[in-house]
Amino acid sequence: MLIEDKFMTLATDNAPGQEMRSKADNITHQMKGGTLIGTPVDFSHGDVDAFEPTPGSFDAFADGVHAGGKQAYTEYRGSASIRSVVAGRVGAFTGAPVDANEELIITPGTQGALFLAVAATVTNGDKVAIVQPDYFANRKLVQFFGGEMVPVILGYEGKDHDAGINLNELEQAFEAGAKVFVFSNPNNPTGVVYSKTEIEAIAKLAKAYGATVIVDQLYSRLRYEGTSYTHLRALSERPNNLITIMGPSKSESLSGYRLGAAFGSAHLIERMEKLQAIVSLRASGYNQAVLNTWFNEPSGWMEERIRLHQAIRDDLVSTFRGAGLPVRVPQAGSYLFPKLPALEVGPHDFVKLLRHQTGVIATPGSEFGPHSLDSVRLNFSQDHTAAVAAVKRLVELVERYKK
Amino acid sequence: MLIEDKFMTLATDNAPGQEMRSKADNITHQMKGGTLIGTPVDFSHGDVDAFEPTPGSFDAFADGVHAGGKQAYTEYRGSASIRSVVAGRVGAFTGAPVDANEELIITPGTQGALFLAVAATVTNGDKVAIVQPDYFANRKLVQFFGGEMVPVILGYEGKDHDAGINLNELEQAFEAGAKVFVFSNPNNPTGVVYSKTEIEAIAKLAKAYGATVIVDQLYSRLRYEGTSYTHLRALSERPNNLITIMGPSKSESLSGYRLGAAFGSAHLIERMEKLQAIVSLRASGYNQAVLNTWFNEPSGWMEERIRLHQAIRDDLVSTFRGAGLPVRVPQAGSYLFPKLPALEVGPHDFVKLLRHQTGVIATPGSEFGPHSLDSVRLNFSQDHTAAVAAVKRLVELVERYKK
Numbered sequence: 001m002l003i004e005d006k007f008m009t010l011a012t013d014n015a016p017g018q019e020m021r022s023k024a025d026n027i028t029h030q031m032k033g034g035t036l037i038g039t040p041v042d043f044s045h046g047d048v049d050a051f052e053p054t055p056g057s058f059d060a061f062a063d064g065v066h067a068g069g070k071q072a073y074t075e076y077r078g079s080a081s082i083r084s085v086v087a088g089r090v091g092a093f094t095g096a097p098v099d100a101n102e103e104l105i106i107t108p109g110t111q112g113a114l115f116l117a118v119a120a121t122v123t124n125g126d127k128v129a130i131v132q133p134d135y136f137a138n139r140k141l142v143q144f145f146g147g148e149m150v151p152v153i154l155g156y157e158g159k160d161h162d163a164g165i166n167l168n169e170l171e172q173a174f175e176a177g178a179k180v181f182v183f184s185n186p187n188n189p190t191g192v193v194y195s196k197t198e199i200e201a202i203a204k205l206a207k208a209y210g211a212t213v214i215v216d217q218l219y220s221r222l223r224y225e226g227t228s229y230t231h232l233r234a235l236s237e238r239p240n241n242l243i244t245i246m247g248p249s250k251s252e253s254l255s256g257y258r259l260g261a262a263f264g265s266a267h268l269i270e271r272m273e274k275l276q277a278i279v280s281l282r283a284s285g286y287n288q289a290v291l292n293t294w295f296n297e298p299s300g301w302m303e304e305r306i307r308l309h310q311a312i313r314d315d316l317v318s319t320f321r322g323a324g325l326p327v328r329v330p331q332a333g334s335y336l337f338p339k340l341p342a343l344e345v346g347p348h349d350f351v352k353l354l355r356h357q358t359g360v361i362a363t364p365g366s367e368f369g370p371h372s373l374d375s376v377r378l379n380f381s382q383d384h385t386a387a388v389a390a391v392k393r394l395v396e397l398v399e400r401y402k403k
Numbered sequence: 404m405l406i407e408d409k410f411m412t413l414a415t416d417n418a419p420g421q422e423m424r425s426k427a428d429n430i431t432h433q434m435k436g437g438t439l440i441g442t443p444v445d446f447s448h449g450d451v452d453a454f455e456p457t458p459g460s461f462d463a464f465a466d467g468v469h470a471g472g473k474q475a476y477t478e479y480r481g482s483a484s485i486r487s488v489v490a491g492r493v494g495a496f497t498g499a500p501v502d503a504n505e506e507l508i509i510t511p512g513t514q515g516a517l518f519l520a521v522a523a524t525v526t527n528g529d530k531v532a533i534v535q536p537d538y539f540a541n542r543k544l545v546q547f548f549g550g551e552m553v554p555v556i557l558g559y560e561g562k563d564h565d566a567g568i569n570l571n572e573l574e575q576a577f578e579a580g581a582k583v584f585v586f587s588n589p590n591n592p593t594g595v596v597y598s599k600t601e602i603e604a605i606a607k608l609a610k611a612y613g614a615t616v617i618v619d620q621l622y623s624r625l626r627y628e629g630t631s632y633t634h635l636r637a638l639s640e641r642p643n644n645l646i647t648i649m650g651p652s653k654s655e656s657l658s659g660y661r662l663g664a665a666f667g668s669a670h671l672i673e674r675m676e677k678l679q680a681i682v683s684l685r686a687s688g689y690n691q692a693v694l695n696t697w698f699n700e701p702s703g704w705m706e707e708r709i710r711l712h713q714a715i716r717d718d719l720v721s722t723f724r725g726a727g728l729p730v731r732v733p734q735a736g737s738y739l740f741p742k743l744p745a746l747e748v749g750p751h752d753f754v755k756l757l758r759h760q761t762g763v764i765a766t767p768g769s770e771f772g773p774h775s776l777d778s779v780r781l782n783f784s785q786d787h788t789a790a791v792a793a794v795k796r797l798v799e800l801v802e803r804y805k806k
Contacts, residue, residue, distance in 0.1 A: 003524065010674075010681065015680060017684075047472055048472045048476075049472045065461055068452045069450055069451045069452045072659030073448050076418075112683045120406075123404065124549075140681050146527075255475050256474060257689065258511070258683065258684070258685070258688070271413075273415065275410075277415050278413065278518055280510075280511040281512055284659065284661035284687050285659040286660065287690070
């Protein structure tokens with residue numbers, strides 16, 4: 001593959017957070033009506049001013065700086081003492097022990113963990129099963145390493161218990177030779193959680209076919225009332241090669257520190273460390289110290305954060321449904337993935353018009369797979385009042401452009 | 404290539420900073436004599452407790468945290484306002500302007516910049532010219548992306564003006580189809596600086612053959628008395644595709660913040676940003692704010708830092724030469740690369756014995772190329788007294804194991 005082609009697949013033109021680099025195409029000729037005034041809301045990511053970083057996180061960072069050289073230069077996989085703390089806590093959270101010395105690596109964000117995990121398992125010509133819709137980087141990573149994507153549909157609409165993965169397609173993917181399965185749980189962009197039955201079936205299939213599973217559990221702490229969650233790694237029947245990814249960037253609002261962790265099969269973690277040595281050496285040494293606050297927040301803090309997010313979720317779901325726009329109620333995390341009706345403008349132009357006419361930034365569904373062009377993703381970890389008003393403007397704009 | 408083989412080339416067993424993970428092989432049967440007592444010195448990297456981070460760096464970080472969401476979530480290539488500051492300063496330093504919007508990316512350390520630059524220019528089967536000896540990651544990166552390394556010898560010994568690059572070999576590499584040339588200037592591990600004649604010749608050859616040049620100038624600020632430095636990017640006759648890499652991890656002791664910058668050809672910077680989006684998203688947002696201190700240190704601060712390093716350099720060079728061990732005087736940076744005589748033990752075992760018997764950590768020459776197995780690299784950015792005592796113990800151990 002020519003290097004030009006390799007990078008063609010990595011387009012970031014519609015990627016969340018890159019809106020400010022988007023060329024100011026002239027869309028005024030498509031514009032219907034004037035602007036709708038209101039507080040701008042950037043739903044492409046959570047607002048860490050509305051939901052602030054974990055209490056004590058800055059102090060933990062300052063402790064890291066004061067610790068000096070030994071904190072600045074850690075092993076490539078991260079400081080041994082911090083790995084020990086984190087391994088204990090993620091082991092307890094996920095229900096199965098993690099060996100701090102061999103089974104865990106600290107990375108620059110969960111993105112860093114995902115990159116290393118895919119790089120450690122996928123090379124030219126490898127088939128990789130990928131859920132549609134799912135986090136956009138999964139697909140791009142497979143393409144970058146020369147892998148071949150085998151799609152597995154997530155039929156999330158109209159369900160309220162199962163996530164809706166098509167297990168027949170997953171088995172067919174394994175039969176066709178897929179060596180790796182990458183998925184997020186809770187699913188990004190829909191916020192649905194895989195049921196115990198689904199996770200057990202995934203684990204059983206992967207084990208039977210000898211496939212590696214990479215499960216991105218970034219949002220698995222922020223779970224709403226009535227949601228039960230199954231950690232694949234805690235099942236007795238699970239694949240031999242399994243990497244679980246988590247990090248404090250979302251529910252804990254620590255994204256500015258770029259921290260993530262991957263834990264699982266020791267030989268894969270070892271590969272990931274070898275690669276991290278030439279990718280970025282290590283997660284910033286001082287930043288690593290912030291992980292001391294992770295899973296150690298003040299009593300009741302996470303519960304309150306969940307309660308506040310659930311209240312926003314419920315108001316936004318009501319607003320969308322009240323306007324006749326279908327949306328599944330997310331069971332965890334802070335993404336909403338409503339479906340828009342047929343519009344007079346293309347989906348990317350609508351997102352641009354939305355930004356210019358209402359000050360609302362949403363991520364087009366095309367980023368998450370080819371079957372969700374008519375949806376937009378909203379990260380509703382925002383100021384409650386501003387978010388409700390912004391979604392009302394969004395709904396009003398949909399009405400304007402509806403066919 | 405099988406993925407197992409791909410990762411075989413990425414061994415980190417002897418990589419600097421990974422000594423604590425090195426399996427405790429039993430080397431006592433090879434041990435001659437007892438231990439030599441003294442303050443332990445880890446020459447694998449600089450000691451940021453002996454040479455502290457730039458004054459004001461922590462305050463700049465704190466300002467970043469207080470700025471909140473807009474600093475936590477920057478564009479993937481880094482905050483626009485910080486890029487603007489950095490572009491102005493590196494443009495002035497290197498003698499040619501840098502467009503902040505199109506020609507610069509902020510990365511997690513210079514390692515992050517090097518990774519992205521090689522990934523943006525090298526793919527399966529591409530030939531890449533690599534200097535021997537040079538920074539170990541250059542070779543590993545080329546191998547990881549399936550490139551083919553074409554070695555170019557740096558005959559640094561016995562010279563005191565030219566770095567010693569074999570320009571005939573470089574031209575042969577280009578003739579043989581090398582599309583990319585990666586090198587560090589000042590050279591890591593030897594500390595030699597390429598002369599104006601050499602840099603002009605490299606630029607001319609690369610331009611003539613249409614090759615891309617990636618030049619790692621990490622240490623180009625810490626230059627000793629009498630050293631002149633030529634920035635390749637400021638030459639009027641230079642290659643069309645050129646990336647220059649710098650960062651504040653070394654001379655400025657800001658390694659704990661993991662910051663780097665790459666600047667040059669806009670289309671390559673664009674590829675690097677697309678890739679950064681799936682590698683780590685961005686350099687930690689808050690950390691980026693620390694770049695506001697870069698090239699803006701208190702008056703006289705860098706001059707004093709250079710003076711102190713030059714004094715250590717001179718004492719260590721005298722100690723090595725006094726014991727009959729050849730070493731070229733580094734013109735910049737803080738690496739020494741002395742040559743050891745024939746020993747009764749292998750070079751990796753000697754490094755282990757050195758660590759166990761004297762508390763001195765050095766990096767084996769094998770990390771930098773196949774022709775320097777008889778050298779060791781020392782980063783002498785250390786406490787002056789401790790460093791001199793440590794090198795005396797090293798020299799004493801060499802005497803013990805000399806054939």
